[in-house]
Amino acid sequence: VAISPEGIMAEELIGKIIIGEQLYLGNETNSFKIDVDIDPSTGKKSYGMFVYSKDTTNPDISHLRVFLGIDKNDRPQLLFFDRGVMNMADFHNPSSQAYKDALRVFLGVDNNNVTKFELYSGELSDGTNELIMSSAGMFSCYQVNDRDSFDYTHSFKSYFYVPDTLDKTFESRIIVYLDNFRAYS
Secondary structure (H helix, E strand, O other): OOEEOOEEOOOOOOOOOOOOOOOOEEOOOOOEEEEEEEOOOOOOEEEEEEEEEEOOOOOOOEEEEEEEEEOOOOOEEEEEEEEEEOOHHHHOOOOOHHHHHHEEEEEEEOOOOOEEEEEEEEEOOOOOEEEEEEOOEEOOOOOOOOOOOOOOOOOOOOOOOOOOOOOOOOOOOOOOOOOOOOOOO
8 A cells, every 4th residue: 555544655756846844854864854843842843954963872862963944933044063962952942051062153043133154162171162253253363473593592572462352361372383593604
């Protein structure tokens, strides 16, 4: 029986158009699906493509890694999560700490109906996830490339500018390469 009250039971459907309100597409492991996800607290729906990865310690658990679609507030979004969001309730609650810690890339419309692109650092040494690039630019004060010859009697000095508007402490990285000293006579 190909068509019954339970639905259409067929290995393949061939046609030029499929029209329907609810359509599920995915693979056999549910690591990729185009589907609807319902926020259990509000009943609002997110429509889109969901990509999951298996937990390395427990293969029965999946983590949301990529979302491309329309969120529960009818805003288009592309989201990438590092390690993934384990609880879909956190996916529906962007203010949750699990969502904030996992988010790496946001491209879409925010709560104020502004189109934004944001790139997050990942976990820093203190466990936080910092915004490093946005539509406003890259959060890097200054890059210094400097070189000079110096020894124990002649010090090396390098000057860099820190803007007085800096109101937050960021991590910085100092990379020093030492080369042989060359004298002229």
